[in-house]
Amino acid sequence: MNNENPIPQDEAVYVISVASQLSGLHPQTLRQYDRLGIVSPNRTVGKNRRYSLLDIVKLRNVQRLVGEGINLAGIARIMQLEEAVANMSLEVAKLRTEVDALLEANPPRSLVRRSEQTVVLYPKD
Known part of the structure; x- marks a missing residue:
């Protein structure tokens, strides 16, 4: 097998039938997830869906969460929060690099160490 030019994980190359096979989900389920904004693949000029390997991973994650009993609205929120955390982690890493530089x-x-000062206490009369 030639691995000189592997497909980038974010390159949308898989049609819905292949994405369905790779994810183990029915094509109609993939369409529903797209409509709900849970996993939205790229589109060709002709408006056909094209899935990337990252989309397939997301679909498998959705399938796992559904299996755990989480509804689709909850899954959409979980995925939004996970994406926000990932984005913040990248931002923190960039800021750490800048601070280090x-x-x-x-x-x-x-810190400049000050000389010790003598404190004098006068008794109260």
Whole structure:
């Protein structure tokens, strides 16, 4: 098998019948998930659905969640939250890189230690 040019995971190349076979879901179920916005594949110029490997993974995840008894509205919300967390994780990683670069370019100055001061307490009369 030639793996010199593997298909990128986000490249939409699979028609609905192939996506159905790979995910183990009926094509009508895939259409319903698309209508509900749970897994929305890319579209060709002719409006045909094209699924990527990432879409197939999402479909399998949806199937697992349905099997756990979660309804489609709950699944849609879970997927939105997971995507938000993933986006925030990327943003945090970028910010950490920037902070590390700034700290390297401008090392923090050590705190200036003040000399000890004598405190004098006067007794109350």
